[in-house]
Amino acid sequence: MTIKGRLAERALGVEKYLEGCLRNRGIPDSLLQAMEYSLLAGGKRLRPVLTLAWATMLGGDAERVMPFAASLECIHTYSLIHDDLPAMDDDDLRRGRPSNHKRYDEATAILAGDGLLTESFVLMTEASLIRGLPAERVLRAVSVLAVAAGSGGMVGGQAVDMEFTGRAEVALDELRAMHAMKTGALITAACECGAVLAGASERDVENAREYGRAVGVAFQIVDDVLDVVGDTGTLGKPAGSDEAMGKSTYPALVGLDRSRELAEGYAKEALERLSSYNGSEKLFLADLSRYIVDRVC
Amino acid sequence: MTIKGRLAERALGVEKYLEGCLRNRGIPDSLLQAMEYSLLAGGKRLRPVLTLAWATMLGGDAERVMPFAASLECIHTYSLIHDDLPAMDDDDLRRGRPSNHKRYDEATAILAGDGLLTESFVLMTEASLIRGLPAERVLRAVSVLAVAAGSGGMVGGQAVDMEFTGRAEVALDELRAMHAMKTGALITAACECGAVLAGASERDVENAREYGRAVGVAFQIVDDVLDVVGDTGTLGKPAGSDEAMGKSTYPALVGLDRSRELAEGYAKEALERLSSYNGSEKLFLADLSRYIVDRVC
Numbered sequence: 001m002t003i004k005g006r007l008a009e010r011a012l013g014v015e016k017y018l019e020g021c022l023r024n025r026g027i028p029d030s031l032l033q034a035m036e037y038s039l040l041a042g043g044k045r046l047r048p049v050l051t052l053a054w055a056t057m058l059g060g061d062a063e064r065v066m067p068f069a070a071s072l073e074c075i076h077t078y079s080l081i082h083d084d085l086p087a088m089d090d091d092d093l094r095r096g097r098p099s100n101h102k103r104y105d106e107a108t109a110i111l112a113g114d115g116l117l118t119e120s121f122v123l124m125t126e127a128s129l130i131r132g133l134p135a136e137r138v139l140r141a142v143s144v145l146a147v148a149a150g151s152g153g154m155v156g157g158q159a160v161d162m163e164f165t166g167r168a169e170v171a172l173d174e175l176r177a178m179h180a181m182k183t184g185a186l187i188t189a190a191c192e193c194g195a196v197l198a199g200a201s202e203r204d205v206e207n208a209r210e211y212g213r214a215v216g217v218a219f220q221i222v223d224d225v226l227d228v229v230g231d232t233g234t235l236g237k238p239a240g241s242d243e244a245m246g247k248s249t250y251p252a253l254v255g256l257d258r259s260r261e262l263a264e265g266y267a268k269e270a271l272e273r274l275s276s277y278n279g280s281e282k283l284f285l286a287d288l289s290r291y292i293v294d295r296v297c
Numbered sequence: 298m299t300i301k302g303r304l305a306e307r308a309l310g311v312e313k314y315l316e317g318c319l320r321n322r323g324i325p326d327s328l329l330q331a332m333e334y335s336l337l338a339g340g341k342r343l344r345p346v347l348t349l350a351w352a353t354m355l356g357g358d359a360e361r362v363m364p365f366a367a368s369l370e371c372i373h374t375y376s377l378i379h380d381d382l383p384a385m386d387d388d389d390l391r392r393g394r395p396s397n398h399k400r401y402d403e404a405t406a407i408l409a410g411d412g413l414l415t416e417s418f419v420l421m422t423e424a425s426l427i428r429g430l431p432a433e434r435v436l437r438a439v440s441v442l443a444v445a446a447g448s449g450g451m452v453g454g455q456a457v458d459m460e461f462t463g464r465a466e467v468a469l470d471e472l473r474a475m476h477a478m479k480t481g482a483l484i485t486a487a488c489e490c491g492a493v494l495a496g497a498s499e500r501d502v503e504n505a506r507e508y509g510r511a512v513g514v515a516f517q518i519v520d521d522v523l524d525v526v527g528d529t530g531t532l533g534k535p536a537g538s539d540e541a542m543g544k545s546t547y548p549a550l551v552g553l554d555r556s557r558e559l560a561e562g563y564a565k566e567a568l569e570r571l572s573s574y575n576g577s578e579k580l581f582l583a584d585l586s587r588y589i590v591d592r593v594c
Contacts, residue, residue: 022448025447025448025449026450026453028457031452032448078411082411085407105384106384108456108459110382111459114379114414115447115448115456117415118414118447119443121418121439122443129436135432135436136432139425139432140422143422143426146416146418146419147322150412150418151329151413151415151416152322155411156325159325159327159328159405159408162408163325
């Protein structure tokens with residue numbers, strides 16, 4: 001099966017868990033609807049899949065890790081909802097459908113995001129409280145993920161991105177640092193948490209983290225490239241929106257060819273972090289790092 | 298010393314911790330400023346103080362519990378920032394100063410709230426990872442607090458409150474249920490987490506929870522009453538804003554006198570939950586439940 005097919009197959013397992021994970025939690029109907037509208041809107045489920053693959057490769061139990069893996073998708077989804085708000089990137093379209101505040105309203109979108117972020121931590125604890133992973137491991141993983149998603153990570157990256165938008169000059173170093181926070185931190189944490197939850201050695205945890213870091217940068221560069229060369233139908237969001245918003249991107253700073261080269265370099269770095277492992281999960285993670293560079297959406 | 302003085306003294310200890318708790322975390326300057334603008338704007342620090350008092354009364358170590366206690370103030374602050382947003386309650390004033398989005402801008406206020414919410418979970422984990430509380434206890438407390446703050450608790454309560462606003466008829470039961478989520482859940486969790494972090498018995502945890510539940514309702518009723526009878530200077534927010542926004546309140550539904558009676562009843566309920574304890578913390582918690590009813594701001 002192609003890597004795209006294998007990724008889709010794994011995404012399906014995550015999907016199934018996500019479909020039930022907000023039910024029977026006493027969430028008011030209208031709020032639940034808005035949360036699920038965005039959470040169940042498809043997507044590659046890349047972050048949970050990374051957590052599960054790293055955990056499994058290092059001897060962990062995917063069933064037990066699942067609630068934690070799903071929490072990464074909740075966090076990712078909340079960040080998309082809030083980023084799309086009129087006060088932020090003001091995007092009307094997300095994954096080919098109206099963005100959350102267009103489908104509902106701004107207040108609901110803010111609360112749906114807040115709700116998804118908070119429920120993500122409920123899910124994390126359930127990896128121990130319901131599925132029996134050791135509390136020490138889960139608490140350490142909660143810390144890793146909260147730091148990555150927080151104001152020194154993803155949230156801080158969005159703040160810096162807003163500052164950059166429309167600014168005349170942004171250096172490549174600044175752009176790289178911003179992306180490391182905005183998109184890199186969560187992808188890195190996805191891999192690292194998988195290793196932590198598997199009870200892996202510090203060496204393995206480091207490999208997971210560095211694989212995630214490399215894959216995260218590659219992912220962002222390709223995102224920037226696709227915004228230039230992709231089309232709206234395939235992307236599920238308006239192509240060319242970065243340029244229209246005056247956003248600094250890799251293609252704008254170093255051109256398309258050099259951007260692709262850079263992405264290739266990071267994919268290779270990721271691959272090197274897998275050299276001491278074997279088996280189907282290693283193959284999957286290796287193919288995934290290639291796919292992230294070769295993807296067209 | 299009066300209970301107001303004792304509360305202020307304890308708030309000072311929390312304040313000192315809060316002043317440093319976001320530093321050296323790699324938060325971009327402008328975002329950190331906006332987060333601290335609201336976090337360090339004063340306030341009674343009621344929720345952390347409740348956590349610390351319950352933990353101490355049940356044999357816990359206040360020093361170790363402090364990061365977790367502080368996380369409650371981060372969550373409370375984030376909820377105020379988001380509630381004040383134009384799309385929500387559209388409040389220009391908070392604690393006598395411009396609200397976060399007035400002082401900065403909407404995007405920053407959304408991100409400051411997201412940041413505070415996420416950092417709160419970093420702080421919670423530090424009660425174990427840095428201050429050495431057992432991971433099992435902290436993880437259970439994280440779960441209690443995340444459920445309370447989430448879409449079946451505080452966030453859900455705000456969503457229901459928005460639905461109620463301007464609606465012709467809201468029954469007392471509906472109002473009570475909404476407040477139990479919007480303000481009650483976090484106050485309840487503050488007490489419950491204190492007991493959990495102290496490693497208390499299930500019986501003690503239940504007492505803490507029910508004390509918190511009663512105090513939470515009393516607090517909300519008095520809040521509603523003060524919005525009618527208080528003045529803008531003392532409250533730090535516009536008096537009469539509930540009525541102006543068409544919000545359902547206890548005074549509007551049952552009148553001022555009956556509202557005060559109800560608050561008294563809940564304070565008495567809270568007191569009963571303390572009957573099996575002794576010492577200075579019991580006295581403090583008993584006086585606090587009275588103060589919540591008698592306060593004027």
